[in-house]
Amino acid sequence: xxxxxxxxWGWLLASLLLGFAMGWIAVVQRGRGVSKPVSRWxxxxxxxxxxxxLTCVIPGRPxxxxxxxxxxxxxxxxxxxxxxxxxxxxxxxxxx
Amino acid sequence: MHGLFRWSSKWWPGTIPLVAxxxxxxxxxxxxxxSDLAARSAAAxxxxxxxxxxxxxxxxxxxxxxxxxxxxxxRSAVAAVAAVPGVRLVNDETRLVPEARPFVWxxxxxxxxxxxxxxxxxxxxxxxxxxxARADLGGVEVxxxxxxxxxxxxxxxxxxxxxxxxxxKLKDGKIIISDATISLAGMARELGGREAIAAxxxxxxxxxxxxxxxxxxxxxxxxxxxDPVAVTLTLxxxxxxxxxxxxxxxxxxxxxxxxxxxxxxxxxxxxxSGFAAAVGPALGALSRLSTGTLVVSDREVKLxxxxxxxxxxxxxxxxxxxxxxxxWQFKADISVRPAxxxxxxxxxxxxxxxxxxxxxIRFESGRAAIDPDSTGLLDRLIEIALRCPTAxxxxxxxxxxxxxxxxxxxxxxxxxxxxxDYLVKAGLPASRFTATGYGSTQPIATNDTDEGxxxxxxxEFMVR
Numbered sequence: 001x002x003x004x005x006x007x008x009w010g011w012l013l014a015s016l017l018l019g020f021a022m023g024w025i026a027v028v029q030r031g032r033g034v035s036k037p038v039s040r041w042x043x044x045x046x047x048x049x050x051x052x053x054l055t056c057v058i059p060g061r062p063x064x065x066x067x068x069x070x071x072x073x074x075x076x077x078x079x080x081x082x083x084x085x086x087x088x089x090x091x092x093x094x095x096x
Numbered sequence: 097m098h099g100l101f102r103w104s105s106k107w108w109p110g111t112i113p114l115v116a117x118x119x120x121x122x123x124x125x126x127x128x129x130x131s132d133l134a135a136r137s138a139a140a141x142x143x144x145x146x147x148x149x150x151x152x153x154x155x156x157x158x159x160x161x162x163x164x165x166x167x168x169x170x171r172s173a174v175a176a177v178a179a180v181p182g183v184r185l186v187n188d189e190t191r192l193v194p195e196a197r198p199f200v201w202x203x204x205x206x207x208x209x210x211x212x213x214x215x216x217x218x219x220x221x222x223x224x225x226x227x228x229a230r231a232d233l234g235g236v237e238v239x240x241x242x243x244x245x246x247x248x249x250x251x252x253x254x255x256x257x258x259x260x261x262x263x264x265k266l267k268d269g270k271i272i273i274s275d276a277t278i279s280l281a282g283m284a285r286e287l288g289g290r291e292a293i294a295a296x297x298x299x300x301x302x303x304x305x306x307x308x309x310x311x312x313x314x315x316x317x318x319x320x321x322x323d324p325v326a327v328t329l330t331l332x333x334x335x336x337x338x339x340x341x342x343x344x345x346x347x348x349x350x351x352x353x354x355x356x357x358x359x360x361x362x363x364x365x366x367x368x369s370g371f372a373a374a375v376g377p378a379l380g381a382l383s384r385l386s387t388g389t390l391v392v393s394d395r396e397v398k399l400x401x402x403x404x405x406x407x408x409x410x411x412x413x414x415x416x417x418x419x420x421x422x423x424w425q426f427k428a429d430i431s432v433r434p435a436x437x438x439x440x441x442x443x444x445x446x447x448x449x450x451x452x453x454x455x456x457i458r459f460e461s462g463r464a465a466i467d468p469d470s471t472g473l474l475d476r477l478i479e480i481a482l483r484c485p486t487a488x489x490x491x492x493x494x495x496x497x498x499x500x501x502x503x504x505x506x507x508x509x510x511x512x513x514x515x516x517d518y519l520v521k522a523g524l525p526a527s528r529f530t531a532t533g534y535g536s537t538q539p540i541a542t543n544d545t546d547e548g549x550x551x552x553x554x555x556e557f558m559v560r
Contacts, residue, residue: 003182007129011121015114022110026103033105056185063184064129064155065122072121076114077107084103 004071015072019079026080027087046073126155133158133182140176145169147193147219147244156182161189165218165246196245201256203229203263204270205282209237210263214272217248221256228257232264249276251301262296265289269311277307284313287334287364313366318375318392320348320382322355322401329355329382333392336367347376350469351383353455354476368395370421377419378426381412383472386433397426402433404479407523436483441559444484448557451476457515457555464510466518474515477557478522484559491515492556493533497543501535509533515555530560 005012034042052058053066130153137151137158146162146169153159160177164170170190178186201214210229216222222242229238249255252273259271259278266289269282278300284290290313297306318333329352335341341361348357371392378397382390388401399416403409409430417426439447457474458467466474481489493508493515512531520526541548 007132007182008121008125011117011125014117018110018113018117019107022107023103026106027099029106031106033102034108035105039105059185060154060157061126062155063157064126065118067156067184068122068125069118072114072118073111076110080104080107080110081100084100084107088099088103 001071004067008068008071011068011072012075015075016079016082019076019081020083021079022076023080023083023085024087025083027084027091129156129182130154133180136180137177137183140180141173144173144176145218145220146173146190150189151177156184157187158183158185159187159189162191163193163244164190165193165244167192193244193246195247197247198275199245199247199249199252200272200274201242201252202270202272203256203260205233205236205263205266206268209239211239211241213241214243215245215248216242217244217246217252219244221253224253225256225260228260229263232260250303254301255304258296258300262293265293266311267314273304274307276304278304279308279310280306281308281310282312284311287314287316287366289313291365315393316364316367316371318361318371318390320379320390322352322382322385322388324387327355328358330358330360332360333362334364334367335361336365336371337363340367340372343372344375344379347469348379350458351380351472353473368424370395370424374420374424378416380468380471381416381428383469384408384412384475385430395424397424398429399427400429402431404433404475405435405482405522406432408432408475408478411522436479438485439483441484441487444480444487445557445559447480447483448477448489448559451480452554452556456550456553457511459511459514462507464507464514466514474518474522478519478524481519481524481528481557487559488528488530490530490532490558490560491519492558493531494538494540494552494554494556495536496549496552497536497539498549505533505535507533508535512555 049066049070053070056063058066133156134151134153137153137160141149146164149162151158151160158177160174162173164173170192174186174188174190177183196215199215201216204211204213210233212225212229216225222240222244225242226238226240255273255278259273262280263271265285267283267285269280272279278297280293284293290311293311294309297309300306316334318335319331321330323330329348331345331348335344341363344361345357345359374397375392378390378392378399381399382388382401384403385401386404388399391398397417397420403412409432412430413428416428417424420426451473455473457470459465460467491512493512495504495508509531512533516526516529516531519529536543536552539552541551543549543552
């Protein structure tokens with residue numbers, strides 16, 4: 001993991017910023033989000049991919065690509081969470 | 097926290113560019129990651145002794161193939177690769193180097209190269225052996241056909257290095273180390289080489305032994321060439337020691353009274369037994385030839401050349417090798433040189449006088465038996481006598497002044513008669529010769545010195 005982060009820090013930073021932007025927007029977006037059942041399925045899919053990555057079942061380059069994808073995705077999610085939380089915190093501040 | 101769940105349902109649009117990022121990252125980073133991990137893995141194995149090492153990286157998975165020299169070494173090498181940061185999986189394709197039973201190593205030498213073959217325990221010892229061979233055999237090509245194997249006996253390197261030193265002493269041959277036994281075969285480069293190798297092998301490391309030593313010594317060669325044009329006798333080759341050297345040169349000076357003896361002999365061990373006893377008589381036979389070569393190679397003696405006349409050729413052939421020690425082989429290839437033109441009596445006398453001025457017929461001390469060293473001189477005197485077949489010749493014997501007159505008189509007569517007997521035996525008619533003894537009555541030099549006495553003890557040929 002440390003190696004992946006060190007080697008791909010640029011891409012992870014890009015994912016984080018992308019997530020931050022997405023999170024920042026998501027708070028005020030009016031459109032419909034993903035429905036609960038779908039989000040549940042997506043969570044299961046993400047958990048299954050993480051399980052595949054941890055058990056190293058997928059060999060060679062596809063295995064590496066999966067690891068890279070999951071790390072970038074995790075970074076994206078962190079960015080999203082940070083973005084949404086900050087936007088929410090900014091909006092909820094009493095106007096001066 | 098509830099808000100985070102709510103907002104997260106609207107995060108999905110960002111995954112579209114994220115997938116694009118991921119695809120680009122995977123496209124651009126796969127090769128750098130693989131080469132980086134390959135370099136790190138190779139660096140991790142830097143101090144590990146392995147053969148046929150091969151590292152292939154796919155993604156973050158390392159396929160690691162190598163031949164290890166011990167189970168511990170193999171395991172630690174795999175663990176070292178697995179511990180490299182970033183490596184996800186190690187496909188362990190390592191194995192142990194095959195074990196050789198028996199553990200055989202060989203060094204073979206021919207004229208232009210040395211071939212190292214068989215098994216070597218470690219790459220380092222393999223390199224050390226090749227380097228040692230190059231150092232020992234400067235200028236000789238060293239061919240490395242060694243493979244690596246386990247199962248070498250303890251102190252193998254020391255034994256192999258000692259053996260390589262011996263290869264330098266061989267002209268051709270092969271030395272094999274099989275487990276802890278050593279077999280040697282071939283031909284030593286120089287006389288004494290065989291003995292030197294045997295002595296060096298006494299210093300083999302503990303546990304090693306010599307199973308078979310079939311190193312042969314090069315032939316022990318002695319050559320003598322009588323050159324009638326340069327009037328030289330050239331001695332080349334080997335003699336066992338300084339004593340035999342001096343004895344052979346001394347005998348040559350006596351037997352070849354007319355020739356200058358060129359001594360190119362070298363002393364060396366390895367002479368066949370009875371060397372001096374065979375070479376002495378063989379030189380005597382050569383002295384009876386007008387031109388000839390004597391070659392002694394180990395226990396084979398070959399004499400070739402031209403005798404002065406037919407009967408001498410027959411006598412040389414018949415007598416050659418009779419007094420050689422047992423086990424010696426000999427071959428005499430004797431021809432007769434063309435007879436010289438007849439001359440008149442005056443010239444004949446001149447030829448006799450000239451020849452006897454150069455050499456003296458020798459006898460055993462105080463006796464009338466002709467010294468074998470004088471047969472060469474006698475053959476030349478006979479050849480002259482054959483050139484003037486009508487001349488009658490008086491053989492005059494003289495002694496020095498030592499001893500009683502009566503004894504000297506009788507001795508001089510007997511010696512003159514002994515010479516006539518020799519001439520008759522060689523085929524000359526007895527009627528042409530008369531023997532006269534003068535005792536010490538006609539000295540040609542003073543009897544006060546040994547040198548003068550030696551000049552006075554003489555046989556003269558007088559054409560009447």
